[in-house]
Amino acid sequence: MHRIAQAISALPDNPALSARIVVNGVIGICDPLGGLYLPDLDILVVSDLHLEKGSAFARRGMMLPPYDTLATLRILDAVISRHNPKTVISLGDNFHDRVGSALMPDLFRSMIETMARGREWIWINGNHDPDGTTALPGASMDELTHSGLIFRHEPALNASTGEIAGHLHPSATVRRREKYMRRACFATDGRRLIMPAFGVTTGGLDLRHQAMRGLFDHQSLVAHMLGRDRIYSVRFANLLG
Amino acid sequence: MLLPAPFLRWFADKGWHPRAHQLELLSRVQGGENMLLIAPTGAGKTLAGFLPSLVSLTERGKIPPGSAFTGIHTLYISPLKALAVDIERNLMKPVGDMGLPVRIENRTGDTPAAKRQRQKLNPPDILLTTPEQVALLLANGEAERFFKDLKYVVLDELHSLVTSKRGHLLSLGLARLRQLAPGMQAIGLSATVADPMDLQRWLAPQRAGENNHAGLITVTGGARPEISIMRTDERVPWAGHSAAYAIGDIYKAIGETKTTLLFVNTRSQAERVFQELWTINDDNLPIALHHGSLDVGQRRKVEAAMSENKLRAVVATSTLDLGIDWGDVDMVIHVGAPKGASRLAQRIGRANHRMDEPSRAILVPANRFEVMECQAALDANYIGAQDTPPVGKGALDVLAQHVLGMACAAPFDPLALYAEITSAAPYATLTWDTFERIVDFVATGGYALRAYERYTKIRKTPEGFWRVSNPMIAQQYRLNVGTIIESPMLNVRMVKHNARGSLGRGGMALGKVEEYFIEMLSPGDTFLFSGKVLRFEGIRESECLVSQGYKLDPKVPSYNGGKFPLSTYLAQQVRKMLADPSRHATLPEQVRDWLSLQKDLSMLPKEDELLIETFPRGSRHYMVIYAFEGRLAHQTLGMLLTRRLDRAGLKPLGFVATDYSLAIWALEDLGEAFTSRRPQLADLFDEDMLGDDLEAWLNESFLLKRTFRNCAVIAGLIDQRHPGKEKSGRQVTVSADLIYDVLRSHEPDHILLEATRNDASTGLLEIERLGDMLSRIKGHITHRPLDRISPLAVPVMLEIGKEAVNGDAQDFLLAEAADELFADVMATASP
Known part of the structure; x- marks a missing residue:
């Protein structure tokens, strides 16, 4: 909800309280709307948009609201307007299933076209949408290497440093006065970064979950959690555990 | 004579006489009426309910082999599986003794598939089952054949069924049964309720210009229960719910009786009490535990041991509230306040099933306010007061589920289905427009953006009937039927x-x-x-x-289940007691002293007066509101007042609610502000807070999200279980919270959000109750500014920090956590 509301009120000249990080020597800005901006490369990274998730469920008999794509794209539009990047990289699971981009209503297609105008746009393929996109601007590929960074959907278990991935939808929990707060987060130990899921109807997976095992150096792992209008940065050791 | 020979012989052999109400029920049912029988436990209610069908079946005789298919004759519906099984046992005995030509079987979620299949091909005469199974049978293509010969529907424990969504679903099922078997009669069995006419109407079809309620037989009497409040030499705590102080006394009482049932209000309380009893169980008394989360096998073991009188005590939650026969329970101990006078009466009825012998019960209050509440409940039980909730309007999510079920059974004509649905009392006022919106919702989700027409779940035939689009939809329905939503x-x-x-x-x-x-x-x-x-x-x-585990101080599961709010009636009784010092004499000395200290240091509010105390403590200013309207209504009040205090610039920081009072704390001096009438308390508590403020807050409320999840699952928007994935049932397949956010921001007047708001305002938020309170206290608000905390304020102040936080406060705590506790990593503003 916070992000939906923020996206509506967000102004390009009203910078949110972000967190500055460094991954393999490259500076990144974690935006509370869920995008990562790399100022030196002028690249905006988002991950796990899961567009057309509602209609994917509707095809299986669960009539989820048909507004998830619209809501996600509005937030994307807000974060693009804020940073005005030269390049946008969407890190996979761009669509919730293989047919999503082909069956997407024209209204949403033209929103993407407008956002992509004057920019380079790269769709990294994910496990939900391994075949690339249909009739959309930009190039589709499995991974991309650039300036010491490697962009791919699924984090590789023994990846070299500089990997920026998605797929796991990381979230983190803090405990405070016997109360628990759980939020999506950017997770990085300075060597690699896992992006929060950007889609409005995507859930989260706790950083302590076994699927996250072996990915980070826990000594230097920090969760940059998405708050109402700012990022909250908490060391792994201080997360619930 | 009404009764056939085998019945008369059986009664004579036993040396019994049929009771007057049993004969009256039989004769009025034979006269064609739907009937409601209200009787206390032990009055022979069950036999009364079955007499009409047993007599009718005896007169019909055995159906000769080779006859045409005969559907079931009688349907017995109980809220509990265990009760259906138990009744089978109890009914088989007289039927066997009399040698009646009657076949009785039960059908629950536990019934093996082969047996269910056989029941469809060769139905028993009497089928004992649950509301969910009725819905499933009705959504089946064979429903018409199965139910065409139905004569009677016996509804047990009707009082507990009708007030819930299960009751709404069942009322729709009953309306359908009447279509399939037009001569069918309903017989409701119930404990005493506040308004029998609610139930009488529920049992009869609602049609214009007809006598639209069932007949009523009320059996009064029964011996007056002997109830006492546990007297203790221990110190009764200010707050909390564990009643740990009284464990020694409870253990002693168990040792002095043959079999004790120990009721508690929540599952975590049950665990705690059980644990503490065993810590001091030097005599190794067989004491068992029973609550809804335990493994079924374990529960059955406890139930069996109980009916064989092998146990000295069972610690139980509401799973045992209803009519299961429990062997010879000779005492009920109720730990914690009962929260409602009717609930207490029903629980006490568990001790001793013989109507003419008094039940014995001991109440164990967990804190000082509960001492008063117990005393009030005790007085109420003696005068027979009842505070069962009203039946209420039928929920829309349940309606959506039913509509899909009916399409699964056979293509339906919308006009005919509308007429059928509005013949069910809870849906009697349903408009055609709302009905159409629900049908649209079932088909494609009912969104203003018509994106899903091609995926529609039910579609219109050329004749204008609605049918399911494909067989998978019916399978999906079957997997998700019912209205009981559990957390993962x-x-x-x-x-x-x-x-x-x-x-x-x-x-x-x-x-x-x-x-x-x-x-x-x-x-x-x-x-x-x-x-x-x-x-x-x-x-x-x-x-x-x-x-x-070996640690002595475990974390206790924080179950949400089983918390009841204080009933309006009981709350009023507590206010009365508080206001009337002459009644304090019946209270224990510690509580008396507490109240008299309150009188000296602050004041005791009059019955219709709303006392508000303000005082500073630490760096904050507190206000405590003694509204006595139950925790849920207080939470709602807390949310709304905080908004208003915030607007008045008083910087409220948080609040906490108990059943009795509400505490709010702020940075600014609240006492000073009220004294100088900035703002006026009368304005702060004006009824208009239930207008825009409520609307604004509701939309942000986590309570609404929780309600939405239930509505979405019941209405079939979100599957609990998906075909092919039955076993993984760990999570609802998609986050209901996220769906809620998206739907609310794009289509705030969607019918499911309407259903959610309806539910929340009657259930979780108790808006109506709050409204009644605000109008009652108009002109009766008393502000008492104090230098320090008052005795009456102590219990609620002790709750601070124990409550869960949500919504806005979460971000506040997050900030605190990130900024103070974990200052090692600093957030920096983006360049």
């Missing part, structure tokens, strides 16, 4: 470390716990479950693995 649960399984120090496999299943609770645990944490201290080892697939 994990099985708890005991494992041992093997020699190599890794975890073994396949130990004993202990039951289920909520997934969210387990997510909070780290390996090595301990918690109390199934009467044991368990050590959390990890999660494997959908199981929570645990080992024997």
